Amino acid sequence: MAPYSHVTSTFLQRCSICLDVFTDPVSTPCGHNFCKSCISEHWDNNDNYQCPLCKKAFHPRPELYVNTFIKELVAQFRHEVQQEPNIYSSDQQAAKAGEVPCDVCSEPKLKALKSCLVCLTSYCQTHLEPHLTRSGLKRHQLIHPVENLEDRMCRKHEKPLELFCKTDHTCICNHCTYSDHKSHDVTLLKDQREEQKPKLKKTEAEIQQMIQERRLKIQEIQQSVFTALMESIQRGLDQLLEKIQEKQRSTEEQAEDFIKELEQEICELEMRSTEMEQLSGSEDHLHFVQRFTCVKAAPSMKTWTKVSVRPSYEGTVVRAVSELEKKLTEDMRKMFEAELKRLQQYEVDLTLDPDTAHSNLILSDDGKQVHDGGVKKNLPYKPQRFTVWPSILAKESFSSGRFYFEVQVKGKTYWDLGVVRESINRKGGSLPRPPDGFWTITLINGNQYYGCADSYVLLSVKSGPEKVGVFVDYEEGLVSFYDVGSSVLIYSFTGCCFSDKLRPYFCPWSNYGGENSAPLIITPVRH
Structure with missing residues (x-):
């Protein structure tokens, strides 16, 4: 039938x-x-x-x-x-996630080819045929498939929204012109679109201007934070210098007192020395004996051997520097934390692409973890699959804007992370550096971190990060890597010229007999 x-x-x-x-x-x-x-x-x-x-x-x-x-x-x-029944022709496919399904098909629903603004229904190729062949239905307005067609219907009259009321600035149906919008300035949606279209470029330019103003404001705020930090450092240095100068003044005053006392004793000793010389030339036996007794009985002097003037700068400076370092570290930590929180708002949800995975790699069912299994699997040939490096890409690609993601690297002794051009050579012959489409950092031997620039840059990393954050600003040509635990910037590629789609890149390296068996894990951002 x-x-x-x-x-x-x-x-x-x-x-x-x-x-x-x-x-x-x-x-x-x-x-x-x-x-x-x-x-x-x-x-x-x-x-x-x-x-x-x-x-x-x-x-x-x-x-x-x-x-x-x-x-x-x-x-x-x-x-x-x-x-x-559903009739699957060779060029028809079941609707995937994010695609508009046919409203007429029973399960599984085919992908809709068009949506009808009169029927408020989306149709696959089979069920669209009546709209293409029957005179009554040919007058219906067909558009590219869209969801929520009920939003295109007047809620009061249950008719398609085909007109625009300029008086109330709202979309209406034909029946609205007889009731709530009677005598209003009404035009067809098509005519209103043509009227508004020239304003679109102006509005877009205004939006771009607003974006640029806000980017400049971000730079201004970042600069003000840095300026405030430098001012704080300068205040700390000024306070340290003031303490040193105060200690210097105190030491100088003490030295002056010692010198005065020593000079006074020298004067007394010189007078006694003169008297001793005069006495030595005297021939008067009585005078000699009487004066010698007086000279010998002169008041005893201070013993100066243990007296010294040593400014106690060391303890003062050490304490002041320690306090300054502590304050500086805390201010830097707060600044880095604020910066990382700002970048984390650009978080994207990534899933690993098994079609790009090297044959040694093992993926988790949810597509969030990958590690090297140590055994090469017999997989079908795919042009997008890595065949030399044990690497894999995310399914998602980006050609504009900003994005951020975090990867757990805990327990690993080797790994590569970053972003790459979608068109990179995946069959060998390319080095992980910007000219070949790689913007990555790497860990080798468990404690040596490198930025994979034109030549490898040894990075100063105090303690190994357990989680790495990757931030990309496509228009600014920026790729930055952060230690999420300490909020510290690890390395940045700046001034990059992106012209192709970028895809997140993951390389867990070889298993090395279990030494590097821990997986790379794409983790959600903890706000």
Whole structure:
């Protein structure tokens, strides 16, 4: 049996007002059939009661009764359409996630080819055919398939939104012009689009200007944070210098007191020395004996051997430097944390692409983890698969804007991370450096970190990160790597010229007999 009868598909089951399958079909005295709601609303909005088809007038307004025969035909028609099997032609595919499915197909639903703004239904190639061949349906407006077609219907009149009310700045249906929007300035949506289209470029330029202003504001804020940090450092240095100068003054005052005391004692000793010389030349025995006793009995002097003047700068400086270092470290930590939090708002959800995976790699079921299994699997040849490096790409690609993702590297002794051009050579012969389409950093031997620039750059990493954050600004040509645990910047590629799609790149390296068996794990950002 055919999916539905040609008789029931072309005769009596579609209303000539709404052009859809009858709902509560009624017959006028002239013998024409309409949906009860359609003809009732048509007469409610007109002063006379004419048949929309033959224009025969009725006085008074006739009573309308449901045509049970046509209602049964419509019920049979609907049942046959629901029972129609899906016909998968060679060029038709089942709708995937993110694609608009056909509203008529039973499961599995085919991918919709068009959506009808009159029927408010999306159709695959098979179910679209009536709209392409039948005169009544050819007048319907077809567009590229879209979801939520009910949003294109007037909620009050359940009719397509085809007009734009300039008075109220809203989209309306034809029936709205007889009620809420009567006497308003109304135009077709198509005409309104043509009127607004020239303004689009101006609006886009304004938006780009606003984006640029906000990027400049970000730079200004970042610069102000850095300036504040430098001012804090300068204040710390000024305070340290002030303490040193204060200690210097105290030491100088102490030295001056010692010198005065020493000079006074020298003066006394010189006087005694002079008296001793005079006494040594005296021939008067009595005078000699009497004066020698007085000179010998002179007051004892201070012992200066253990007296010294050593400024105690060391303890003061060490404490001050320690306090300054502590404050500087804390300020830097807060600045790095704020910067990383700002970048984390650009987080993207990544999934590893098994079609690009080297044959040694093992992926988790959720596509978030990868490690080297140490054994080469027999996989089908794919041009996008890595065959030399044990590497894999994410499914997602990016050709504009900013994006950020985090990868757990805990327990690994070797790894590569970053982004690459989608068109890189995956069969060998390329080095992981920017000219060959790689913007990555690497860990080898468990503690040696390198930036894979034109020549390898040894990175100063105090402690091995357990989680690495990767941030990319496509337009700015920036690729940055962060230690998520300490919020510290590890390395940045700047001034990059991107012209191709970028894809996140992961290389867990070889297993090395279990030494490097831990996986690379794409983890969600913890805010």
